Amino acid sequence: MKLSELSNGEKGTIIKVSGHGGFRKRIIEMGFVKGQNVEVLLNAPMEDPVKYRVMGYEVSLRHSEAEHIEVAPITKESFQSSHAEKWYTGDPATSQADDAMPSGRYGDIESTINVAIVGNPNCGKTSLFNFVSGAHERVGNYSGVTVDAKEGHAEFFGYRFNLTDLPGTYSLSAYSPEELYVRKQIVEKTPDVIINVIDTSNLERNLYLTTQLIDMNLRVVCAFNMFDEAEKRGDNVDYEKIGELLGTPVVPTVFKTGRGVEDLFRTIIAIYEQTQTPDSLSMSSNSKLYRHIHINHGHEIENGIKEIQSFLKTDDNVREKYSTRYLGIKLLEKDKEIEDYVRSLPQADLIFEARDRAAQRIKEETHDDSETAIMDAKYGFIHGALQEAKYVMGKENDTYKITRLLDKIITHKWLGFPIFIALIWLMFETTFSLGQYPMDWIDNGVAWLGGLLSDNMPEGPLRDMLVDGIIGGVGSVIIFLPQILILYGFISFMEDSGYMARAAFIMDKLMHRMGLHGKSFIPLIMGFGCNVPAIMATRTIESRRARLVTMLILPLMSCSARLPIYIMIIGTFFAASYQSSIMISLYVIGILMSVLMSRLFSRFVIKGENTPFVMELPPYRMPTSKAIFRHTWEKGKQYLKKMGGIILVASIIVWALGYFPHNSELSVKEQQEQSYIGMIGKTIEPVFRPQGFDWKLDVAILSGVGAKEIVASTMGVLYAEASSEDEDYTFDSDSEKYTYLRQQMTKDGVTPLTAYCFLLFVLLYFPCIATIAAIKGETGSWRWALFTAVYTTLLAWVVSATVYQIGNLL
Ligand code: GDP
Ligand code: MG
Numbered sequence: 001m002k003l004s005e006l007s008n009g010e011k012g013t014i015i016k017v018s019g020h021g022g023f024r025k026r027i028i029e030m031g032f033v034k035g036q037n038v039e040v041l042l043n044a045p046m047e048d049p050v051k052y053r054v055m056g057y058e059v060s061l062r063h064s065e066a067e068h069i070e071v072a073p074i075t076k077e078s079f080q081s082s083h084a085e086k087w088y089t090g091d092p093a094t095s096q097a098d099d100a101m102p103s104g105r106y107g108d109i110e111s112t113i114n115v116a117i118v119g120n121p122n123c124g125k126t127s128l129f130n131f132v133s134g135a136h137e138r139v140g141n142y143s144g145v146t147v148d149a150k151e152g153h154a155e156f157f158g159y160r161f162n163l164t165d166l167p168g169t170y171s172l173s174a175y176s177p178e179e180l181y182v183r184k185q186i187v188e189k190t191p192d193v194i195i196n197v198i199d200t201s202n203l204e205r206n207l208y209l210t211t212q213l214i215d216m217n218l219r220v221v222c223a224f225n226m227f228d229e230a231e232k233r234g235d236n237v238d239y240e241k242i243g244e245l246l247g248t249p250v251v252p253t254v255f256k257t258g259r260g261v262e263d264l265f266r267t268i269i270a271i272y273e274q275t276q277t278p279d280s281l282s283m284s285s286n287s288k289l290y291r292h293i294h295i296n297h298g299h300e301i302e303n304g305i306k307e308i309q310s311f312l313k314t315d316d317n318v319r320e321k322y323s324t325r326y327l328g329i330k331l332l333e334k335d336k337e338i339e340d341y342v343r344s345l346p347q348a349d350l351i352f353e354a355r356d357r358a359a360q361r362i363k364e365e366t367h368d369d370s371e372t373a374i375m376d377a378k379y380g381f382i383h384g385a386l387q388e389a390k391y392v393m394g395k396e397n398d399t400y401k402i403t404r405l406l407d408k409i410i411t412h413k414w415l416g417f418p419i420f421i422a423l424i425w426l427m428f429e430t431t432f433s434l435g436q437y438p439m440d441w442i443d444n445g446v447a448w449l450g451g452l453l454s455d456n457m458p459e460g461p462l463r464d465m466l467v468d469g470i471i472g473g474v475g476s477v478i479i480f481l482p483q484i485l486i487l488y489g490f491i492s493f494m495e496d497s498g499y500m501a502r503a504a505f506i507m508d509k510l511m512h513r514m515g516l517h518g519k520s521f522i523p524l525i526m527g528f529g530c531n532v533p534a535i536m537a538t539r540t541i542e543s544r545r546a547r548l549v550t551m552l553i554l555p556l557m558s559c560s561a562r563l564p565i566y567i568m569i570i571g572t573f574f575a576a577s578y579q580s581s582i583m584i585s586l587y588v589i590g591i592l593m594s595v596l597m598s599r600l601f602s603r604f605v606i607k608g609e610n611t612p613f614v615m616e617l618p619p620y621r622m623p624t625s626k627a628i629f630r631h632t633w634e635k636g637k638q639y640l641k642k643m644g645g646i647i648l649v650a651s652i653i654v655w656a657l658g659y660f661p662h663n664s665e666l667s668v669k670e671q672q673e674q675s676y677i678g679m680i681g682k683t684i685e686p687v688f689r690p691q692g693f694d695w696k697l698d699v700a701i702l703s704g705v706g707a708k709e710i711v712a713s714t715m716g717v718l719y720a721e722a723s724s725e726d727e728d729y730t731f732d733s734d735s736e737k738y739t740y741l742r743q744q745m746t747k748d749g750v751t752p753l754t755a756y757c758f759l760l761f762v763l764l765y766f767p768c769i770a771t772i773a774a775i776k777g778e779t780g781s782w783r784w785a786l787f788t789a790v791y792t793t794l795l796a797w798v799v800s801a802t803v804y805q806i807g808n809l810l
Contacts, residue, residue: 001070001071001072001073002066002067002068002069002070002071003032003038003052003061003066003067003069003070003071004043004050004063004064004066004067004069006040006043006071006073007040007043008040008041008042008043009039009040010039010040010073010074011037011038011039011040011073011074012037012038012071012072012073012074013035013036013037013038013071013072013074014032014033014034014035014036014037014038014054014069014070014071015034015070015071015072015111016034016069016070016111016192016276017032017034017068017069017070017276018068018069018070018114018190018191018192019068019190019320020190020216020217020218020321020322020323020326021217021218021219021275021292021323022217022319022323022324023065023068023319023320024068024275027061027065027068027069028276028277030054030059030061031054031055031057031059032054032059032069033055033276033277034273034276034277036054036055037054037074038052038053038054038071039052039053039054040052041053041058048062048063049061049062049063050062050063050066052066062316062320064317064320065320068190068320111159111160112159112160112161112162113159113160113161113162113192113193113268113269113272114161114162114164114189114190114191114192114193115161115162115163115164115191115192115193115194115195115268116163116164116166116185116186116189116191116194116195117129117163117164117165117166117194117195117197118166118169118182118186118194118195118196118197118209118213119168119195119196119197119198119199119206119209119225120168120169120170120197120198120199120202120205120206120209121167121168121169121170122168122199122618123168123197123198123199123202123206123225123226124197124199124223124225124226124253124255124256125165125166125168125197126150126165127225127255127256128165128195128197128223128225128253128255128261129150129152129163129165131255131258131261132152132154132156132161132163132261132265133152133153133154133163134152134154135150135152149164149165149166149167149181149185150164150165151163151164151165152165154265156262156265156266156269157265157266157269159265159269161265161268164185164189164191166181166182166185167181167182167539169182169209170205170208170209171208171209171212172186172209172212172213172216173333173335177539178539180337183337186216186218187216187321187322191218192219192272193219193220193221193268193271193272194213194218194219194220194221195220195221195222195223195264195268196209196210196213196220196221196222196223196248197223197225197255198210198222198223198224198225199225199226200224200225200226200227200229200230200235200237200252201226201229201230201233201235201619203237203386203391204379204382204383204386207246207382207385207386208378208379208382210222210246210248211295211378211381211382212378214246214247214248214292214293214295215295215323215325215326215329216322216323216326217292217323217325217326219271219272219275219290220248220290221248221249221250221251221264221267221268221271222243222246222248222249222250222251223250223251223252223253223255223260223264224237224239224250224251224252224253225253225254225255226254227252227253227254227259227260228254228256228257228259230394233393233394233395234394234395235391235392235393235394236390236391236392236394237252237389237391238389238390238391239251239252241388241389241390242385242386242389242391245385245388245389246293246385247290247291247292247293248290249267249270249271249289249290251263251264251267256624267289270289271289271290274289274290275290294325295377295378295381296377296381297329297373297374297377297378298365298366298373298377299365300358300361300362300364300365300366301332301358301362301370301373301374301377303358303361304328304332304354304355304357304358304359304361304362304370305325305328305329305332305358306328307354307357307358308324308327308328308331308332308351308354308355308358309324309325309327309328311347311350311351311354312324312327312328312342312345312351314347315345315346315347318345327342329374331351331352331355332355332358332359332362332370332371332374333370333371333374334359334370334371358370402619402620403498403619403620406620407502410499410502410506411502411505411506416502416506417506420503420506420507423494423499427487427490427491428487428583428584428587429580430486430490431483431486431487431490432483432567432580432583434486435482435483435486437482438482439479439482439483442478442479442481442482443475443479446471446475446478446479449471449475450467450471450472450475453466453467453471454467461659461662464655464659465652465655465656465659468655468717469651469652469654469655469656469659469717470648470651470652470655472651472655472713472716472717473648473650473651473652473654473655473713473714473716473717474648474651474713475716479564483560483563483567484529484560484563485632485633487528487529487560488529488631488632489628489632491525491526491528491529492623492627492628492631492632493623493628495631496621496623496624496627496628496631497620497621497622497623498618498619498620498621499620500522500525501522501618503521503522503525504518504519504521504522505518507521508521513599514549514594514595514598514599514602515545515546515549515598515599515601515602515603516546516549516550516598516602517541517543517546517550519541519546520538520541520546520547520549520550522537523535523537523538523541523550523554524550524553524554524557524594525557527554527555527557527559528557528558528559528560528587529559529560530559530560530561531554531555531557531559531767531768531770531771531774532770532771532774534554534557535551535554535771535774535775535778536774536778538550538551538554538778539778545602545606545607546602548606548779548784549598549601549602549606550598551775551778551779551784551788552597552598552601552775552784552787552788552791553594553597553598553601554767554771555766555767555771555788555792556590556591556593556594556597556763556764556792557590557591557594558586558587558590558763559708559767561707561708561709561768562708562711562762562763564709564711564712565708565711565712565715565759565762566583566586566759566762567583568712568715568741569755569758569759570582570583570759572741572742572745572755573742573745573750573752573755573756574752582756586759586760586763589760589763589799590763590764593764593795593799597791597795650703650707650710650713650714651710651713651714651716651717654677654699654703654710654713654714654717654718655717657675657676657677657680658671658675658676658677658678658717658718659675660675660676661674661675661676662675673695677699677718678695680698680699680702681694681695681696681698681699682695684698684702685698688701690801690804690805691754691757691758691761691797691800691801691804692751692753692754692757692804692808693754693757693758693761694748694749694750696715696718696719696748697750697754697758699714699718700714700715700718701758701761701762701765704762704765704766704768705766705768705769707768707769707770708762708767708768711762719741719744719745753804753807753808754804756803756807757800757801757803757804757807758800760796760799760800760803761796761797761799761800762796763796764792764795764796764799764800765792765793765795765796765797766789766792766793766796767788767789767792771788772785772786772788772789773785775788
């Protein structure tokens with residue numbers, strides 16, 4: 001608990017002091033040192049300051065300061081019991097040895113260290129996070145896979161670690177949502193130690209972020225990751241020297257294999273313990289792992305920082321939250337967020353005046369605006385540090401050599417696009433042809449199970465529910481699992497290998513014509529898998545307008561949930577030789593509609609200008625099969641979960657609506673028509689008359705609002721019931737089964753044209769509850785979520801009606 005939460009007369013043992021370096025130093029120097037007992041002398045709820053006794057002195061703190069001190073309350077019993085223990089087992093020799101070694105435990109309290117993982121995109125943060133926490137987050141070889149903070153836990157050497165995997169950023173300026181997010185996490189969550197993951201094969205650029213962390217006066221441990229690649233290339237990386245120059249410890253690591261991870265955590269513990277004790281705060285000793293350095297930005301900038309600082313330092317509220325030096329630098333960088341913060345301070349006018357004066361002088365000295373000048377100074381610092389550490393980039397086995405060579409072909413003006421199309425075609429072709437085999441097995445299994453139950457169970461609603469409702473409904477969806485796994489396997493491979501980033505690069509021009517960014521492309525491709533993570537992946541798009549438009553058109557990307565419906569209907573109504581073209585036509589129509597819509601939206605609905613951006617082209621890497629399997633399986637698992645949840649429930653509901661009110665006298669067809677589902681379908685039938693849909697199709701459409709998979713399972717249920725009529729319906733092959741389904745559907749008057757229009761409607765209408773919720777979550781308002789729900793449904797209605805009417809004329 002926090003020290004501020006203890007009331008008068010209560011005691012506690014100090015566990016840790018958090019906050020940025022300068023603040024911590026001040027508090028620790030007052031005697032609030034880890035392991036010390038502190039007693040509350042006077043703590044009035046709304047009144048400052050609070051009085052404490054620590055190390056025999058009386059000290060007063062402000063409430064807000066005491067919030068940064070974590071304590072374990074000492075109750076009378078625990079006090080006595082710990083004494084009693086000492087009495088029996090206490091051997092002075094061993095207890096002294098214990099004291100000498102930093103251990104994770106203080107009394108009965110285990111030390112918990114909060115660690116945030118910060119770094120550029122694609123440097124291996126998530127790999128580290130997964131490796132130590134045992135989580136299975138997605139790793140990918142392109143920027144922006146991590147769009148949210150992931151929390152996990154780990155234990156090393158008796159300490160417990162709370163880990164936060166933050167989105168990748170190149171800097172901590174306030175340009176993109178991620179940068180702001182990471183900054184907020186660092187300032188507000190005050191992690192005890194920050195792991196700055198660095199791609200060693202790209203040192204100079206990666207260290208830029210490090211210099212900003214140094215400005216913030218945080219406890220940082222640098223992990224020089226991808227050290228294997230630097231070694232392979234023959235780089236000379238004197239990491240110890242570089243660490244010495246930066247004032248932060250550096251540990252070489254390879255998170256893909258786990259090399260260096262133990263060292264890393266040993267260092268984190270050491271640095272954590274060191275900065276919790278007062279004697280280490282003096283900078284004299286050389287053995288110190290960590291020292292706070294000031295990056296020298298040059299004469300005028302430094303003067304400016306000092307001048308701004310002199311105003312900020314008088315305000316205790318400010319000093320508590322931020323390093324004033326950091327604020328000074330950010331003000332000179334004209335950082336919007338920090339400017340807003342400073343504007344709320346009493347001395348705002350004076351501070352801004354000082355800032356403007358300094359900026360003017362900097363301009364005179366460097367002929368650059370202060371923002372650029374600070375950036376240059378930082379790169380100058382990095383360059384100097386690397387020079388001093390005799391850093392040389394090797395030539396052997398240059399990853400970038402192969403990458404450059406491959407990029408010459410893959411991003412070639414004329415070759416790039418055909419290669420891209422060929423790969424996408426290969427992806428879908430393999431998915432469907434290879435997926436056919438396991439699909440047949442599962443299908444046979446489902447049929448066998450259904451047969452087994454209906455042979456061995458007494459007749460009645462329970463048997464009907466199991467066979468027609470659950471097995472029929474869920475079974476018609478589960479058979480698509482293999483195809484979905486194969487599709488995700490392909491997408492994972494493209495992500496992990498680095499191809500996806502090139503695909504985005506190739507598509508950039510086209511995307512711009514749509515009013516989007518090249519960066520929109522990755523979420524759009526992800527949308528073919530599932531729209532929900534795709535919506536979240538749009539966070540990497542820096543321009544708000546492009547991001548919003550991308551989200552709005554994402555539902556038009558045909559997600560894998562729609563696949564079962566396509567396969568079912570296409571297999572039923574179209575000859576084998578046409579099947580793949582029909583399938584492709586759906587995807588293409590979805591894409592064309594998205595082009596049309598995004599042009600309309602960016603023209604008329606969402607205004608704003610396009611901001612330029614850099615597209616990251618990470619080196620090509622051979623992805624590990626383990627990572628690909630894991631990533632693919634994660635997705636498959638989600639699919640199965642959905643099956644066990646919403647799809648199972650919906651199948652039962654749809655079955656029940658069709659079963660009740662039950663009258664066994666009637667034929668199956670009559671029973672369905674007089675059931676609840678028949679009534680609902682009949683009621684909405686007029687709405688879909690222009691498309692020629694009958695009530696069964698209408699019901700299927702309605703059921704798909706929860707999740708599109710349910711459309712297929714609903715049809716499974718609707719037509720399975722009809723099938724119980726026939727005496728003998730064992731299918732020897734797929735085509736026979738589809739023949740059967742066609743007979744059933746044709747009997748209801750469904751023509752191939754109607755079937756195709758139905759597919760069009762399914763493609764375009766209301767995505768699913770989860771997607772709408774995701775849009776609401778990402779845009780922060782229901783407005784755009786509802787807009788998406790309405791426009792997609794209208795579009796679906798208009799397109800399917802138009803195609804049906806025109807088709808009928810021909
Ligand atoms: P993040 O964007 O920082 O979270 O990076 P990821 O953890 O997603 O990793 C990006 C890619 O780099 C993945 O393909 C990883 O398998 C790969 N990777 C991570 N660490 C290493 C490493 O130490 N060496 C090599 N060669 N590859 C790595
Ligand atoms: Mg990541």
